[in-house]
Amino acid sequence: MQRRRAMAEEMMRSAIGEAASAVLAAVGYTALTMDRVAEAAGVSKGTLYNYFEDKDALVLEVIDQAFTVLAGKIDETCTDSSPASWRLRQLARLVVTGVEELRALGQALCTGPMPPRLSAGLRERQMRMRERFVLLFRQAEAAGELRPGGHTPHELGRLLVLMVDGIINERILHAADCPDVERDVALLDECIQRLWFQEAP
Incomplete structure (x- = not known):
């Protein structure tokens, strides 16, 4: 019952x-x-x-509800057995392309000032995503995949979230000025690999 x-x-x-x-x-x-x-x-x-x-x-x-399918794909990527560098790039791709498919929802939310409670709820979800990135950077560090540079996984995770959010916000607010989403994703992928990861042997 x-x-x-x-x-x-x-x-x-x-x-x-x-x-x-x-x-x-x-x-x-x-x-x-x-x-x-x-x-x-x-x-x-x-x-x-x-x-x-x-x-x-x-x-x-x-x-x-809108992000249910994307959340499942994110979980699969984070628990995949592939190298952390691949999972990080794939995760960034999933987030950008997933939000792109829901661009109309993002635009609808931007029709006026966002109240504190809704803003806090979105921030909480953003922080959960940052934790995913930080975890993968930690795994990459443990596996010796990261370039030496002294930056912590937390710092790198925060920066990557800022990069991803910047692309998403630009595409929601100024879609007409943006290239095809695959161009943005390819550039992000290249930046992640070149900035933070060792060259493949």
Whole structure:
């Protein structure tokens, strides 16, 4: 009985998230309201608040749902048996191309000032990604793959996140000025290899 209830709640949560995603894409973050989402989902406003305490919690759910497939690919890459240098480059590629496929969502979120709670939620997700990069840099260091230079895995992970975020933000905010995403990914890949990793024997 409890399992069936949990499944029903998860299905409702997913359906509300899908409705919110459609509303967000149509009107942008600033104009998105709980009333609009409730109407699109075909539920009462009270039901909506049973699942999400406010608009920001709802939008974070939309983001997490949108990135579910990408998150799975990221997990697979991080646990792959390939050299850490390859996994780092592949991870950076996955993030850039994955967000590129969801560019419309990013643009919808940029329709107005971002409130502190939503900004904090996005920052938390960014920090989790940084931890992935730092872990892979540590593994690369332990395997002797890194160039000597005295920089810590934490410093390198932070810098790589800044590089990736810079590409993503530019492509979301100024898409018309950007080259094909594969050009950006190829440049990022080359920078990672040349800046931080030993030449392959």
